[in-house]
Amino acid sequence: MFHSYLFPISYAFMTFPVAALFFTLPFLIVQYRKHGYINKVRAIMLYLLLLYLMNAYFLVLLPLPAARHNEPLAGIPYQLIPFNFIHDILKETNVSAQDVSTYWKLLTERAFLQVVFNIVLTVPFGLFLRYYFRTSWIRGILLCFLLSLSFEITQLTGIFGFYDHPYRVFDVDDLIMNTLGGMIGFLLAEWFSGLLPRIEHLDKEVDIAGKRVSYTRRAVALLFDGFICLILFNIATILDVPAAFWIVTGLYFMVFPFLNKGRTFGKWLVRIHLTGEAGRLKLTGLMIRYGLLYWIFFGLNLMIVTASLPSYGSTLFAFVIFVMDLWFAIHVLRRFFSKKPMLLYEQLSGTKHQITWQRPTPELAQKPAE
Template sequence: MGEYTTNIAIAFIMAPFFIVLGALPFVERQYRIFGRVGVWSGIVAAAMVLYVCAIVAFTLFPLPTITDEAVFCASRASLAHPQLDLFASIDDIATVGQQAFLQVFFNFLLFVPLGFFLKYRYRKGLVFTVLAGFALSLTVEFTQLTGDWGLYPCPYRLFDVDDLLTNTVGTAVGWVLAVPLLKVLPAAWPRPRADTAPPGLVRRGLGNLLDLALWWLLAGVAWVGLELAGVTSELVSDLVLYVIGFVVLLGIPLLRRDRSGPGRASLHLALVGGRGRLAVLIRFAVFWLPFVVLFAFEAVLLIALLAVAHLVVVLVRTDRRSIAGLAAGTRTVTRAVALDDPPDALEFPERWLADR
């Protein structure tokens, strides 16, 4: 059970990162189609991300360490040849016992959610679902047979035809379980709305946090790339951090019609009023630039006080305008209002609501 619990832990560790990373396209799509993000649909989407992380964890981890390539491959020579005897796992259960049974059971259980999500969220038929389960299982097995597609000099896990069978059966069972649950579970997609009301403080705040999160995620990826390239200069790392910050927080809003960063844009927030790109520059200078400068000096207390000051101004004003909005002469509205861009589910209901 130790390996399974370790992989489950890895999946839960990976999930928050990918939830944040996947939040932008998911939230943007929800607002673009439905004009809102439903709580339940968000929970379902997060569960799907966790499931994908579990698939990755059980496929790849634990990653072995190679000290001597010849010794590593020699000790795993039996894994170089796929196991193609159908139902051989039954003999393994009879001879090995509980460990072999658990392996078969977890292979079955791992693919049950796939069938469930394909039926519940995407309304796919049984044939499509079974084929999708088989295709994903085949991808997993080839990943193991090829040593993670060549990342390792030889396989460290066995390609087993019985895994294809148990994974595919698990997918079919998940689809069957979803059929009665469709009658009792809430809809996987939210009801559409026009999205013309002024966006609330939570939505606006989340937009800023998503911009900030994207900045740091991209900087983290860049730092990993520098590390792999052998660049260890702290000056270069800091320069990369701030360049990415300026691109995300200033460059992208200057180029977009809605004048929003990627995080705010994913929530379909837009700016109206002010003098075009000049307003974007003013907002950046008033809002983001002081935070960037204080961060450079590691003035954590001043950063917190500045954030509180911005929040207090918004809360005390009846129109909920921010300091940056007042300085630039802008207001935050929804994309539907600023660009006359209603949600697709209202503009093309026959396309999006027929099977929801």
């Protein structure tokens, strides 16, 4: 029986890197927007929560039927009598109430182990609810019940219609035991919290506005800005706007941030902005910064694809671009691991990124948490 549990757990761990990859972008955005920076404790806890939920659902859903057009279950696909598990245990057990030496046999019997499994399954969820999310008792019970209900509905509907028929029984006892397990975890969290930093104190005495803007944060902003620019570039191309790339990048990365306190949409999303010398952002600084990056570096790379040059000229041009790209890649890597991370176009333009975060006033900083 324990082997049947190891099978879905192994699949959960194997697919976790893929799920974590898709989880990372929304995780980064939420953390930057809500907290202003990435805290390692929060990151570890949320990725552990993702890993737990994957294990929980895999344990409940696997193994899957061999084909989508599966056969219906024998009998009624639901069990709505509360505490029917007691009847199942008494019916299958070899334990004798008069013989204490037979009690250990419960630990090897399917019906009893199924109850224990349903309790243990949601204990970690209760731990997360109380330690990380700081939920109340009422909300904790409701969320544990809803998690269990999602397990049962997913099974009853054949994973929401993917399979023709349910392949597991909807059991009200599972709802009860899962909710009980979550509340046990909720109780254990009080002891567990003493071993880890308090979640509500993670940002205490952290100067968020003074933190360095990481390349990861900048990359997330660039991802969204690049997507918006791609849409604008395609629109400009359809409208036959001449020099569409240079016009779009000039308006979006130079004019728009100048009028919007140094922010593009991507920068706003991750709470960063550009600032100039003495805290004043000038249009000339933006033109130097993004003129070097987009009009020269990216612009020359674009030209090698779109320009019509003689064969000898094309080869020479491609070689020059390759050398430039290689130099730029090495330059970025060196700055990535350097204590002075400003890139060349930032130094020449006198511009840099800052976190858009209002420092709390002394009165607010001293106010106790409600």
